[in-house]
Amino acid sequence: MIENNIHTVFDKIKGRQDKEVFLKQKAKVIWFTGLSASGKTTLAGMLEKRLFELNYFCQILDGDNVRSGINKNLNFTNKDRLENIRRIAEVSKLFMNCGIILLCAFISPTNEMRQMAKEIIGEDDFLEVFVDTPLEVCEQRDPKGLYKKARGGEIKNFTGISAPFEPPENPFIVVNNTNPNLEETIKQMLIKILPELKFDPLTTL
């Protein structure tokens, strides 16, 4: 489709570095992967809160604001799940090019999906966080009764029950989130993440 592209090119618009200087931070995409009910959105929300207190400017993308908007015309077939992740990665890239730190919380169960996201976003900017909560624990939590419905066959293609979850091979962070001390977990995440967000104005000279 690119060859049909009839847009004008305008290279004077403010670029990523201008935005990073404005916000005094480096933009990254922190990508949470894990089973349903593993704690991805909870951790992303807490991390955002702490980063915000430290004067970092973030945006969370999760099912809540994505499936109800940009991706509302997608379903849960394999094809649509891949398109779901593709659009999320492209939206993340737009935000990142605006200097913003993204916290993306999506099951994103396969290596193929996460690899695609990483390629769109760029390897250096893609920080993968594996929320490693065992299936039994997630199924016991089951805050919305989804595992129960999946076991009963009411939900098809449910990750962990009737669709595979492939653990990431080399994540930036692994969070053991079975019996979490959330404050301590967030602290350990910040120790790894904060150096990645540190903006050095000397690099702009």
Added chain:
Amino acid sequence: MIENNIHTVFDKIKGRQDKEVFLKQKAKVIWFTGLSASGKTTLAGMLEKRLFELNYFCQILDGDNVRSGINKNLNFTNKDRLENIRRIAEVSKLFMNCGIILLCAFISPTNEMRQMAKEIIGEDDFLEVFVDTPLEVCEQRDPKGLYKKARGGEIKNFTGISAPFEPPENPFIVVNNTNPNLEETIKQMLIKILPELKFDPLTTL
């Protein structure tokens, strides 16, 4: 598709007002509509530059960063053009909910398209700028030879030639961009736009 939505709800994430406080601005979507080569992206780029100098934090969306990413799997059929605008409006809404001022530069030739964008974004937040450059002037400019190709039949469904442009009925700003004094045009736009972007912390109390 909404009813298939199996995401978790998390209401503790930072909302629009937190972000507007952080950036000390009100988020709006400034939507430029007009013919190809009417000057939409040029004006959006100049406006962003001036707003940035005044310490406003903006993001431009135009064909350049949208058609090459989130919308690269769309074509120029009527159905895809509508989906193009729908996704752009949804992305704009995500940015706006992050406190950011959007400058969207898209031909968006029909009332139907702009009405859909306005409904997604919300009427109060949608500031429509009609870049009113006559077809003859745009065709004379023709920086990329697109009008010539459209006249020759090489490009189908080209707005103004083989597809309609419906002027907006009640735009927030009309820019007469035939023989523009660009500096003066931007100044007049800022006079109208700046009051809309002014953040009043008293409203958060």
